[in-house]
Amino acid sequence: MKKRVSFFTFGCRLNQAETSTIENSFRDRGYHVVDIDSPSDICVVNTCTVTKNGDADTKKMVKKIARRHPDSKIALLGCQAQAQGETLLSLPNVNWVIGNAHKMDLLEFIDQSNEKPSPIVNVDPIPKNDFTISTIGYDHSHTRANLKIQDGCDFYCLFCVIPYVRGSARSRQFDDLIREAKNFVAADFKEIVLTGVNIGCYSNEGKTFLDIINTMENIDGLSRLRISSIEPTTIPKDIISKMNPNSILCRHLHIPLQSGCNTLLFKMNRKYTVNDYQNFLLEAYNNITDVCLGTDVIVGYPGENNSLFDETFDFLNSLPFAYFHVFSYSERELAKSKKLPNQVSVPNIQKRSSILRKLSLHKKHEFYSKLIDNVEPVLFEQLKNGYWQGLTDHYARVKVKSDLDLSNRLIPVKLETVDDDMITGEVV
Numbered sequence: 001m002k003k004r005v006s007f008f009t010f011g012c013r014l015n016q017a018e019t020s021t022i023e024n025s026f027r028d029r030g031y032h033v034v035d036i037d038s039p040s041d042i043c044v045v046n047t048c049t050v051t052k053n054g055d056a057d058t059k060k061m062v063k064k065i066a067r068r069h070p071d072s073k074i075a076l077l078g079c080q081a082q083a084q085g086e087t088l089l090s091l092p093n094v095n096w097v098i099g100n101a102h103k104m105d106l107l108e109f110i111d112q113s114n115e116k117p118s119p120i121v122n123v124d125p126i127p128k129n130d131f132t133i134s135t136i137g138y139d140h141s142h143t144r145a146n147l148k149i150q151d152g153c154d155f156y157c158l159f160c161v162i163p164y165v166r167g168s169a170r171s172r173q174f175d176d177l178i179r180e181a182k183n184f185v186a187a188d189f190k191e192i193v194l195t196g197v198n199i200g201c202y203s204n205e206g207k208t209f210l211d212i213i214n215t216m217e218n219i220d221g222l223s224r225l226r227i228s229s230i231e232p233t234t235i236p237k238d239i240i241s242k243m244n245p246n247s248i249l250c251r252h253l254h255i256p257l258q259s260g261c262n263t264l265l266f267k268m269n270r271k272y273t274v275n276d277y278q279n280f281l282l283e284a285y286n287n288i289t290d291v292c293l294g295t296d297v298i299v300g301y302p303g304e305n306n307s308l309f310d311e312t313f314d315f316l317n318s319l320p321f322a323y324f325h326v327f328s329y330s331e332r333e334l335a336k337s338k339k340l341p342n343q344v345s346v347p348n349i350q351k352r353s354s355i356l357r358k359l360s361l362h363k364k365h366e367f368y369s370k371l372i373d374n375v376e377p378v379l380f381e382q383l384k385n386g387y388w389q390g391l392t393d394h395y396a397r398v399k400v401k402s403d404l405d406l407s408n409r410l411i412p413v414k415l416e417t418v419d420d421d422m423i424t425g426e427v428v
């Protein structure tokens with residue numbers, strides 16, 4: 001009988017991309033991939049350690065799997081594994097703890113365990129050189145394909161553990177990533193999302209981030225190319241002229257701000273001022289029709305008093321954002337901000353987070369309202385509660401009624417009304 005393996009991913013889009021690749025390497029070796037809720041021989045959890053919640057979620061998940069499927073052996077991979085190493089072996093049923101340097105080699109560690117059955121921990125330092133990925137990261141449970149182009153970061157923002165758990169910035173070999181992009185298209189993926197830790201810093205043998213976009217624009221059959229989160233200081237200006245309704249490059253920029261006041265940006269070791277950020281954002285807004293502008297913001301960074309929080313609120317409120325992701329600051333063992341004075345109390349962080357989340361909902365409603373009466377191509381994903389749901393290129397979530405199977409189809413839709421956090425439309 002085929003061995004069964006299940007997968008679960010915490011954290012970012014890059015983790016999702018990596019899980020898909022690892023999952024396919026198991027398929028290639030003859031494993032049967034089952035749902036995380038089904039009994040399996042091996043259960044692989046790709047972890048995240050960006051916040052304390054991420055750590056706690058892994059532990060809860062491991063205990064749940066061990067309770068439900070006591071015969072499953074668990075592999076913990078990735079960032080939390082890299083940061084916490086063998087301490088994670090104390091969790092029930094955990095047999096492999098493999099950090100970021102070797103998580104793609106999980107099958108080799110499993111082979112070693114078959115020869116000598118004892119738990120394996122590997123948290124080797126992360127290599128500094130550019131890389132290739134041999135397996136293809138197909139994940140047909142998602143409509144959009146995540147293409148990993150880069151890993152690691154050299155910026156060392158004070159709140160961030162990424163440079164410690166994912167290593168320094170390095171890029172995927174250009175030909176290798178273009179090969180995978182073409183394979184995604186051949187497998188009928190219509191949209192590719194460029195993914196990494198600090199993708200704007202991409203650099204391989206003279207090729208830049210812009211070269212990736214220029215080359216992928218010419219891949220026959222690719223309908224959409226989306227840029228995932230990109231650092232404000234790394235965005236090539238030429239991107240603005242490329243984002244238009246007729247280009248495959250989606251009109252969507254997610255640019256992490258983290259704080260809307262210079263005092264805190266400086267304390268975070270961010271590399272720009274609010275003015276720099278505002279100038280770029282407004283240039284994008286004024287030159288890209290209906291562009292969707294999103295951001296990340298941290299609430300409760302050490303030293304954030306009421307007046308500095310108000311500065312952030314006012315800054316976010318004044319700009320044409322379509323949404324923001326609000327992160328509650330939490331102390332991380334490896335992050336330098338742990339040592340900063342004037343830590344903010346948890347109730348204050350919760351109160352301020354809730355204020356910004358409400359503002360984000362309001363912004364999203366405003367953005368969606370602006371799109372009403374447009375006819376926009378929607379890439380449909382799934383049928384949910386009687387409606388087909390999908391995304392426009394500018395990241396608006398749309399639902400329509402249809403008796404046809406619309407999954408993975410790119411179809412023009414007249415956008416009609418906004419309710420809650422979705423637009424209702426009609427296929428034209």
Ligand code: SF4
Nearest residue numbers: 153155156157160162
């Ligand atoms: S740029 Fe992003 S990934 Fe790099 S250190 Fe700063 S927050 Fe972390």
